Every structure is written in C-alpha cells, then in structure tokens.
Amino acid sequence: MAHDALKREVCRVNKEIVKAGLVTLTWGNASGVDRDAGVLAIKPSGVDYDQLAPDDIVVLSLASGEILEGTLKPSSDTPTHLYLAQKFPESNGIVHTHSTCATSFCQAGMKLPCLGTTHADHFFGTVPCVRALTEDEVREAYEHNTGVAIVEAFEELGIDPAQVPAVLQNGHAPFAWGATPAKALENAIVLEECARMALMTWQLNPKAELPRHILDKHFLRKHGPGAYYGQKN
Amino acid sequence: MAHDALKREVCRVNKEIVKAGLVTLTWGNASGVDRDAGVLAIKPSGVDYDQLAPDDIVVLSLASGEILEGTLKPSSDTPTHLYLAQKFPESNGIVHTHSTCATSFCQAGMKLPCLGTTHADHFFGTVPCVRALTEDEVREAYEHNTGVAIVEAFEELGIDPAQVPAVLQNGHAPFAWGATPAKALENAIVLEECARMALMTWQLNPKAELPRHILDKHFLRKHGPGAYYGQKN
Amino acid sequence: MAHDALKREVCRVNKEIVKAGLVTLTWGNASGVDRDAGVLAIKPSGVDYDQLAPDDIVVLSLASGEILEGTLKPSSDTPTHLYLAQKFPESNGIVHTHSTCATSFCQAGMKLPCLGTTHADHFFGTVPCVRALTEDEVREAYEHNTGVAIVEAFEELGIDPAQVPAVLQNGHAPFAWGATPAKALENAIVLEECARMALMTWQLNPKAELPRHILDKHFLRKHGPGAYYGQKN
C-alpha cells in the first residue's frame, strides 16, 4: 500500500514551485496521480516547503477522496485537485500557485490570449478565465465547486485540457496541469512568464496578437504526431 | 530582568524582513512585545542587519518607553511601535518596512482594496491609507503622532486591527502587525505582494474587485472559529 | 576532426545565458562558428542547461548543415543559426533567447529605437523588428525562413549586422550575434536591459529619443578606429 515514488515526486515538485519563484509563503501546492493505483498524492495544508518531506505527503483515493496514507491534513484545495484529476484523465499532475502575474490576470478577471510563440509552444490557444463562484457554490463546497466550474468552462468553450493545460480562476489564482507533476510545474512556470510578458506586450501594443498559422506551427512542432522538438521526437 | 527569548526572536525577524526582500539599506525594523513582562523589544537605530545580534536589541517598558536593557539607541520609529503596541493589545509584533510596492501606495496616498483571495486570506477587507501628519504634529512628536494617526484611523473607519493587520501611511511607508513578530513579518510580506499584484491588476482592469462572499470565505477559512486551513484547525 | 575548444565555449555560453537571467526552462540556445574549420557548433534540442556538457554540443558543416560530431539532435532553431552565420560573416556567435522584455517587444511587433547611451554603446541605432513569416514560409521551412527574413530585413533597411548585432522577430523572440559567442551573449544581455528600460522610459515620456550626435559619440568611443573604451583601445 505504500506509494513511495509518487510521494517523493510530489514532494520534489512542491519544493520546485518555490524554487521557480511561483510561491510566496505557503501559497501553492502540487499533487500527483497514480491512475493504476487509483490514488492522488498532495501537499499537506499550511506546511513550510523547507520542512516538507515525502512522508508528509497525503495519499487519497482518487475516486472517493478518502485518506489512505499520511497523518497530516491535506491541502485545503484538495477537493479542487481531486475533481480536476477525475475529469481530466490525461492529467496526472496538478499545480496551484498564487504566482504574481498570473494571479493578477485572475484578479482582473481576464483570460490570457496567445501573444507569441512562447505561449504557443505550450498552450494551444487562449488560457481561459473561469467565473467566480456564486454565494451558494461557496457556501456548499467551495473547493469542490472550484473544480466543477473549471471543468464546465473547458466543456462550454470546447477546449481540450490536454492542449491548454492551465486555467485562471476569477478573483483567485491559477491552476496548471500536465501528464506528470513535473509537466504541471512546467506549465505553471510558462503561464506565469506568458502573463508577465502579456502585461509588457500590451503596454507597448494593446492590439497585439499572434497569427493563427504561427500558433499552430509552434504548438505542433512540440506536441502530437508531427513534433520534432527535443530528443524524443 | 533578561528577556533573551524575546530579543532572539526580534533579532531573527529583523533579519528575516531583509531576506524576504522588503528592505533596502537599513529601512525597516521589527519589534516584539511580552505583555506579561510589560516590555517591547526593538531593533537599534541605523545598525546593519548583517551585524545585528540579539544583545543589540533594545528592551523598553511598554507603558513608559523607558529603556530597560541595551546600550544602543532604539530605532527612531520606536514611539510609533510603542503607541501601536499599547493601543492594539492583540498585536505582539510590529514590522515597519519601506517595501517597494506598498510604499508606492503610500506615496500615492492610496488605500489597498481587496482584489483577490490572496489578500482575503490575510486581510479582512481594505488596508487603509492614513493621512499625512500636520506641521504641528510633525514638530511636536513626529513618530508618536504617527502612531496616534494610525490608531485614530482604525477607530474612525471601524476596522479591527486584528482583522486588518497593516496600514499604509500617506507619503511614508507601511506598518504591519500580528499576534507574534513572525506573524507581523508574514503580514508585511503579504501586504507587499498584494500591492504588487494590485498594480498589475489595475493595469489590466481598473475596475477589478473581489465579490464580498469570496472575501468572507477566504478570510474565515483561515481565521476565527470556523477556520479549517493549516494543521492546527 | 575534434572541435573541443569551440564546443567548450559554446557549452559555457549556453550556461551563461541562463545565469544572466535570459532563459526560462530550455528556451534559448547559443552557437559558435569556426570559419577556418567551416563548422557551426550548437546546443542540442530540449536538453537541460544544468546537465549540458561540451560533448553534448552538436557540430555541423557551416556550408551544408550536415552533422559532423555529436549524438544528440541539434536545436530545432539550427537552420536559423546556420543561415545567419552564412550571411553575416563577421558573426561567429549567435544567441537566441525568449528574454522577458525583448520578447515582449517581439510580441508587440515593435522595433527598439535608441533611447540612451546604454543602447548606443552597443547598437548603432534602432534594433529592427522583422515581420512574421507567411503561411507558406512556415509550412516549407520555418526555421530556415526565419533566418532568410532577418537577413532580408537588414538588407532592405541598409543596416550593417556588425553594427546592430540583434533583431526582434515579430511574434517570436530575439536573436543576438557578435564576433564571438561571448560577444553574442553580451549583446543579448544588453538588448534585454535596453528593452526593459524602454518600457519604463516610455511610461515616463512616450516621446523620448536620444540626439543623434550622442548616439554617434557613444557607439564610436567603443567601436571602430576611434575607440578609446576598455584596455585594448
């Protein structure tokens, strides 16, 4: 019943989001999924990253949310992670941060369109901004309903979460995901950098946009059957 | 008569405000209060943080301001710390910085409204901007009257300083406080980050605001009887 | 057939672009040219900078692009480097980054005019912004045609690439070059800093410009027969 490799990797990625400059204090958490074992492993709530060790990571049933391993309380954002992991079956890693620029987009209630190839290399189009929850949704099950609102938005907009692996939640902060916890971290880093560059780009030219054929080229040279970037393609 | 633990903690928090990137040169100071002993301990004036040691910390009577321990002059801002500590009985730590973004708010004479959950997690609403002192107030007792103006503002606005543990002083710089010196440091860090994000948020959307029910949810899941964030709740 | 010194220098400069803060993740690459040997050496595609060693550097024929040494795939941007190295005979080093501010200029589709002596010390006038490629150019040979568009722009604008050793590509990111890989790195650093300062300068004064006689003075005191800056002049 031990999930040592998963806990080590989730612990490592939680520490990496701090090293990447995406986290102030304890505002952030990463989780990882082992679909064969049917579990999600996540950071405990409010623990300092410096002191975080693999054995502090909490392991839950992916289906029910029941705690299977760990003596600490899981992150208060766990219901969001669980719901996203259940509904986005290609995402085995989820990273939540309050990174400065992406969170500013959330606070402004704005989506992040693709303004250049840096964005296109990782996100196949606009990263959406999901609506703030209603009073009822907040009262009933705030963190769970955050996941529900995200999944609904991707369905309504017809966006494949494997092709646009991040979201900006209105008034709150971003979530990113990926095929592994490490890929989710990478997408959280890219989201922050693209948000930072969008702020500067719009200062220079509020009408900037990337032609669609360049967006397609950059995403598809890194992803899918025609990819030729990196050593594995 | 020794207050070793308090002096060590106040020394440590003074060094931490530098590590947190909130301080240029020697512009900042932290104090701590031991209410049972009736003392306030504070950084000496104009001493380099690198060389600061626990024995350099100056200990004063909380009631009278009389120096009880220490051979160095206390921070020139000591009368402000003393007055706030006397009037805000739940605040046993006070941190003053000239951190870049929060100080820019002070220079602009602007309060910091709650624009997102990062703010709501720590401050239960707008962080007020307190008026600049008059010529008479400056001449008579500048640093003491700075404290007086802050306390008056919280009373006039009906704000509980334990729920909004920071203030922006017009033309000057921020003060933050908390139940311990470490909590005051944390609030100073949050204030700076929220001010940074507000600058970016308003660049994107000058009318941004967080719905009241989300503000309530985030503050109350971390504070008070219904809190469920962290390991202690 | 070994090119050890070139590979060591190209490896070193690739690591230096990270240390200089110009690179997020693996977005960047440096190449170096040995014109006597007729070769170009370049970073492999998608390899972490931490783990990069001189033997990972790929050596290609400068004339044909054929791989002469190395077991890894060269950077996907290799055809751009090759074309620039072929057409800019004074440039024996090329650095490509997605550095934040220069890339924001690219995304905005804006050239970088000379606003001060920092710029004038390194670039003899405006750094041009080269048009985005057409659908046909992207489909046929994207990376090669990127080089073609850059070279065409310098010819059309009558700019000597040895005097303005950098370019901003619309929608993408900057390239910089120089007499050596180290000089190309230096120019990439200067380009980023000048772009950062231009953003701030225009926030203060949208009509700022440097008088032509100051631009001439600063460039020519560092470059050409009348130079007197540094120890070698």
Added chain:
Amino acid sequence: MAHDALKREVCRVNKEIVKAGLVTLTWGNASGVDRDAGVLAIKPSGVDYDQLAPDDIVVLSLASGEILEGTLKPSSDTPTHLYLAQKFPESNGIVHTHSTCATSFCQAGMKLPCLGTTHADHFFGTVPCVRALTEDEVREAYEHNTGVAIVEAFEELGIDPAQVPAVLQNGHAPFAWGATPAKALENAIVLEECARMALMTWQLNPKAELPRHILDKHFLRKHGPGAYYGQKN
C-alpha cells in the same frame, strides 16, 4: 606614494555596486578622493568586476588628472569624476551606474521629485535632470563637459550638492556622490529605489507629492545639527 587604503576602498565599492544590483556587464564605476594627498582613485576601463583587485585601481592627481599609480587605463568617465570631485569639495566618493530605473528617468529626460520619506531621508528635494550636451561639447571633451554641465545645473538651480547628492543626466545615466565612496554607493542605491517607486507611484496617482514639512522633517532628522537617526547622533 602608495595609496593602499584608498585603492582597497575604491575597489570594494566598485564590487558593491554590482552586488547592489545597479550594474549590468561593466556599466558603472566608483571613485574615491583623498583630499590631503590630492588624489582621486578610480576603476580601470572595461575591466570585469569579478577580477578587479585593489592594485588595478588607477590613482590620478586630483588637480591635473595626471596618472600617478597604476598600469591600466582609467575609466573613460574619469574626466567627469575629476571635475565633480574638484567642484564638489564635500564629495570624496562618486558612483556612476546605468541602474535600470534611474537610467530610465535619464532617458525620459525627467527629474525625480520627492514623493515620499524614503527620498526625503537622503535627498533634500528634487534630484535634477541635467541637459544633454551639444554637438560642440561632445566633440571637444565629452566626459569633461558632462561634469561641467552637472556643476552648472546645480549652480543655476541653487542646489547644494551635499544636500542633493545625485543627478540624472539626460539621455545617459545617473551619478551619485557622498562624503565617502561608501556614502556615494548608498546614495546610488537610494536613487535607484526612489526612481523605481516613483514609476509605481505615478501609475497609481500622477499628482502625488510629499508635503514640504514632511520632507524637511525626514531629511533633518538624519542630517545636520538636529539629526537623531542612527547611533552617532
């Protein structure tokens, strides 16, 4: 004839301007004056800060500019340092940088007014922006005439250089000075931070200004006969 203590201090301060984040590449230099010995010591031109050693520092006659010690060429900005040292007799240290925010003010051709107490603690009012040199001044003796223009501006504006120890040169970059090289460094750091905060302050409130009585209070509690900040007052 050796000036070891001066050379060590000038070397140290040159390295400190890099540590303080005020320098990119080799854009910056510090000098120090020993008025009893009648000498000015300055960084050599274009030497890396990492490799700079006290024996590399060049010592010149303060009166004539003749090189007295050192085998390297002095900084190309030496004539500016010399002229300022000659005309500002209370300034025994001068620091020149291209620090990002202060240089952006120079590029914008804008002076830096006092917007808060951080500024008032170090500069007794507006830091002026000195006009760009004419074609004749540039051709004849660019670096010397830079100093002449600065001194003329202070005379015309009636500013005491000991009370406003810095200047912004139009199109170029800032100079700061002080009673010692270390004080000049401190003023260069403060200038950069005040310029950074002014950019943010004006983004929030373009009409921000500090009341005169607060400016007086803050400058005079740190400087002159009534000072009470720090351990020496």
